[in-house]
Amino acid sequence: MHKVTLIPGDGTGPEIADATRRCIDATGVEIEWDIQSAGIDVMEEEGTPLPARVIDSVRKNSVAIKGPITTPVGSGFRSVNVYLRKVLDLYACLRPCKSYAGVRSRFEDIDLVVVRENTEDLYAGVEFESGDESTDELIRFVAMHDKGNIRKHSAISIKPISTVASERIVRFAFEYALANGRRKVTAVHKANIMKMTDGLFLESARRVAEDYPDVEFEDRIVDNMCMQLVQKPELYDVLVMPNLYGDILSDLCAGLAGGLGVAPGANIGDHAALFEATHGSAPKYKGLNKVNPCALILSGVMMLKHIGEEEAALKLENGVAAVIREGKDVTYDLKAYRDDPSAVGTSEMADAIITAMG
Ligand code: NAD
Numbered sequence: 001m002h003k004v005t006l007i008p009g010d011g012t013g014p015e016i017a018d019a020t021r022r023c024i025d026a027t028g029v030e031i032e033w034d035i036q037s038a039g040i041d042v043m044e045e046e047g048t049p050l051p052a053r054v055i056d057s058v059r060k061n062s063v064a065i066k067g068p069i070t071t072p073v074g075s076g077f078r079s080v081n082v083y084l085r086k087v088l089d090l091y092a093c094l095r096p097c098k099s100y101a102g103v104r105s106r107f108e109d110i111d112l113v114v115v116r117e118n119t120e121d122l123y124a125g126v127e128f129e130s131g132d133e134s135t136d137e138l139i140r141f142v143a144m145h146d147k148g149n150i151r152k153h154s155a156i157s158i159k160p161i162s163t164v165a166s167e168r169i170v171r172f173a174f175e176y177a178l179a180n181g182r183r184k185v186t187a188v189h190k191a192n193i194m195k196m197t198d199g200l201f202l203e204s205a206r207r208v209a210e211d212y213p214d215v216e217f218e219d220r221i222v223d224n225m226c227m228q229l230v231q232k233p234e235l236y237d238v239l240v241m242p243n244l245y246g247d248i249l250s251d252l253c254a255g256l257a258g259g260l261g262v263a264p265g266a267n268i269g270d271h272a273a274l275f276e277a278t279h280g281s282a283p284k285y286k287g288l289n290k291v292n293p294c295a296l297i298l299s300g301v302m303m304l305k306h307i308g309e310e311e312a313a314l315k316l317e318n319g320v321a322a323v324i325r326e327g328k329d330v331t332y333d334l335k336a337y338r339d340d341p342s343a344v345g346t347s348e349m350a351d352a353i354i355t356a357m358g
Contacts, residue, residue, distance in 0.1 A: 001030045002307050005057040005064035010039030011281025012291045012346075013067025019293035019350035020065065023319070024300045026354040027312035034061060038080060039069040039281075050080045055087060064274045065303050067296060068281040081276075085118050090267035090274055091165065092172045093118045095250040096302070102324040103258035103334065110257040112229075113238045115176065116246020117169040118267060121197075123243040126158035161197040161242060166204035172268070173240035174212040184216040185209070188225045188241035188249065201242055226252060254278055261291075261333045262324070264298035266306070273306055275299040289345035292331040294320055297353065319357035323349065 008017035021033060036054040043049050049069065058064045071079040084090070093116040099109055128135040130153050139150045150156065173185050187205035191198040202219055209217035220228065222245045229236065229249070233256055241249065254263035263278035277295030285291050297320055304313035323329055329352035332343040344352070 001032055002063070002309075003032045003034060003061045004303070004307075005054075005061045006033045006035045007038050007054060007064060007066040007069075008035065009067025009069045009281060010041050011068060011070050011283040011286045012288075013039065013069065013281055015287070015289060015346045016277070016291060016293040016296045017065075017067040019346050020296045020300050022350050023293075023297050023316060023353050023357075024304065024312075026357055027304065027309070027316050029304060029309045029312045040072065050083060055084070058084075058088060058272050058274065062272045063303060063307060064272070065296070065300060066274055066276045068277060068279060070281045070283055084274060085267050088267075088269055088272045088274065089119070090269040090272065091117065091119050092169055092268045093246060093250070094176065094266045094268060094302070095253065095278060096264065097250070097253035097257040099257050100262060100321050100324045102327045102330075103262055104336070105256065105258035107233060107256045110233055110253070112233060112236055112253045112256070113176065113180075113182065114246060114250040114253050115169065115173040115238060115240040116250060117165055117240075117242050118246075119243070120160050120162060120165050121243035122157050122159045123247070124158070124160055126160065128156040128158075130155040159194070159197050161201050163200060163204050166201045166242075167208050170205045170208040170240055171211075173238050174208065174215055177215045177238045178212070182215070182237050184218065184237040185212075186225075186236055186239050187217070187219040188222050188239055188245050189219060190222050190245075191219075192221060198242070205240065222249075225249070229253065229256065250278065259333070260295060261331070262294050262298065264295050264302055266299065266302050268306075273303070275303040275306075289347055290332065291346055292333050293346050293350055294324070297350070315357050316353075319353045322356040323352045328352075 008014040034057050036057050038050050038054045069080045095114040097110055097112045128138055135156060142150055177185050189198040189202045191202040260279035265276055265278045267274045277299055279295055282291050301313045301317045329344045329349055331349050332338050335343050
C-alpha cells in the first residue's frame, strides 16, 4: 500500500483531481490517499492558503499529486506553487512533452523532456525596486567595481547560478535519461553572453557529462535552441537548463505537443516529489465539469512510475492515449471545434479512460 498526499487545489483543481484519483485507483494499485486542501478556498478558515499540515503530509509521505492553485494578482500572498517547491527543495522540474494521436498540433511525433532547475536564476526573486535606497547603493557598487553603468532609477533582478545547483540538475537529467532509456542530454544556456552565470552552468554540465559516457551530451545556446525546436524537434531528447529558460522552453515544448490540456509535470527533490499539471486553475471554468483532466492524469502516470508501479503507469497512459485517439469522449479542447456539442465533461472523460483500461 502506497501513501500519497492528494492536494485537490482550487478553481477547476478539485474536479480534475477527483478524475485523476479515480483513474489511478482504477489501475488497481493500492494507494492510501491523504487528502489535504490548500489554496484560496482554505484561506478564510485557516488564514493561509498553505497550512503547515499540507507540507507535513508531503514530507511524511514523500509523494504528492496536486491540482492547480490560484495566485490572485496583487493580493499580497505569494504563489503557493512556488513556495511548495522552495520549502520542500524540489529542485528539478520535469516536463515530458509527447504527442498523442488525436491531439491537434502542427507537429507530429514530439517526444521531448524538459528538465528545469527550480531553485535559482532570475526566478530566485532577488529583486531591487526602482528608486529604493538599496537599489541606488547597488548601482553605485556596480560602478565602483567597474562592472558598468546602470541607468539611474533602474529596477534590478539578480541572477544567482551556483555550481551545486547546476551540477545536481544536470546529474538529475542524466539519471533520468539512463532510467528511461533516452539517448541524449542537451544543456541549454546563453554562456556566450552571460559568461559568469551561464558559463558556470555550462562548465558544470560538461563536468557532470563526463560521468555518463553512455549518454550523448551536447549544448545549445537558448535562442538557437528555440529555432531548432520548431524546425527539427526530432533531433532532441532530454533538455536541461536553468530556471528561466526552463520556464519558457517548457511552454514552447508543450505547445509543440499540442498544448496545456495534455502537458504533465513533476517537481522532484531528494526527499519528496510533487506531481502536477503544467496548466493553472482555469478559474473561469470552476465547477462546470468542463476542463480536460488529462494533464493531471498524465502527471499521475509519472507518479506511478516514480513509486515503481510501471505496469499500472503504462496501463493508465494507454487508456488516456486510446480515449484521445478515438476523439469521442473527450473534453471541448480536444474537439476540432471548441463549441462542439458532442464534447464530454471532466468526469465523463475520466469514466471513458477507466473503461478503456478494461
Ligand atoms: P490557466 O492554465 O489556468 O488557464 C489558461 C487557459 O488555458 C484557460 O482559460 C483555459 O482556456 C485553458 N486551460 C487551462 N487548463 C485547461 C484544461 N485542463 N483543460 C482545458 N483548457 C484548459 O492559466 P492562467 O489563467 O494564467 O492561470 C490561472 C491561475 O492559475 C492563476 O492564478 C495562476 O497563478 C495559477 N497557476 C497555477 C499553476 C499551478 O498550480 N502550478 C500553474 C499555472 C498557473
